[in-house]
Amino acid sequence: MPQELKIAMLGPTGVGKTSLLTAMYEQFENTIGKANLQLTPDLESSAILQERLGELKSLTDNFEPKGGIEGTENPQSFIFAFGKKGVKPSVQLHFQDFPGKYLDKKSPLENKKFVEELLHECVAVLIAIDAPALMEDDGKWHDAINRPQQITNFFQRTYQDMNSPRLVILAPVRCEKYLQDLTSANALLKSVKDKYAKLLDLFSSDALLPWVVSVVTPVQTIGTVIFKDIREIDGTPHFYFRKTGHDAEYSPKDSEQPLRYLLRFVLKLHLDQKNWGFFNPIRVWLGWDEHLKEAIRQTASGCKSTWGFTVIQGEKWLNIK
Template structure:
């Protein structure tokens, strides 16, 4: 059996966690072909992701859409084998997704998952963050509540962790360098409490944190907000009537994860991760593939390393 590493998706209901995972899966073969890597889901994950992919592409059936996928009603583990093309997997990556309501209703479950996972992906609804002066940001993205989960779960952290903030539905805000800078600065401002926590004496040396925007459709941009019964509904439009499904940068969260693991392999003395150094050493090709992948991590425009560059294999 391949060794397992767990990653969790954290975010409120409807912010785009499932869309991020679906886009990552769909684009993997194209973006990692140069590294001779394949990502193979188990049968249950494959069936569900194929269904989600169909729903994501269906957003392009109409010129205007509400954009996004309905989340699952129960926790769902997406399991992928990572390995050399045509060979048995060397590593199992398990992405733990759970309904956004769990951050309100089952804090113990969320805490347990965060303890078990080497990385946390925080999905951020970009229009809720950026539009109407951020009026809907706290309702949709729950930044303070998410910060509280980290305070609880990482209070006695002993091992290094990677935290990736993933703005989604962000096509409108990445049209040029100036727009990307506004998105980046807005995240730094609205998640300042979380970043202060990560820079605290106990966590500064343990956490690597990055921002990696993902355009989960690529050709659908925010258009307007309509409020019904005091709840916002975000509407999007295609960039043209014949625009097709074309996600962008969905590879970046996984590239950063491989970058983090690669640096742990070569540089860490953390007890829990010592086995990683051992069993990753059995597959030299995987280390070389991770190195090649890490060299393509983006760190400009909307992408930024908040802290912990020394824990990432960037520019090495």
């Protein structure tokens, strides 16, 4: 039975959690898969991801105002077996997605409790950030769409008395406009640090600094669309995008980076050989031969650290040399 590691997908309605996970999976073979590794979804996850991938690819033909796909209606588990190609997997990655509307003020209390419990039990959290909302009009729509204070409050309630490492990935999505050159990429990174300053300050507190790894990994979710403008209708923003060319097709960029950082973190925990509760080293050791560890090392070496990518804190939990 593979060791299961749980990863929470965190973000409000319409931010793009499911789009990010779909792009991450779709690009695996062309990136991480070249290291003789495979990521195999279970039957349910495979069916959902195939439908989502079709929706994402169709966006280059017919944009919706938000430039994304419909959000999740119910909590969804995406379960992947991970390991060497052609070998029984030794690790299972369990990504837990939930409807962004669970964070709305009108959402029942049990929905918010569901999110809180999710953060308690997951070894890693992937926070999807709507980049245009973060960057445009000096972040006018950032609080309304990305809800950074509420997300910070969730971590304040759940990250207490910690005694085991956790990975938090801040992943701005729909970043095509903001990664055209080094200057704009650095501006994006600065905005993430500024607009999530309260969250990052929490992570850097005396109690959490030894345990929390935080990184920023911007993703070009479709790759061939650029943010165009915002049209405010009855006080509600509508985001519009344009294609980079008439024949431009779905071509995400850097969507595998969050997974590279996650695998780097997991390998470090394995090499550390301590029982962290969620990660039993004896069981995992039996299924991790030197070839698998070397393949993950090779994958981890592809983690980007410039052009808007950075490790904010906790690099010791990523050091696998």
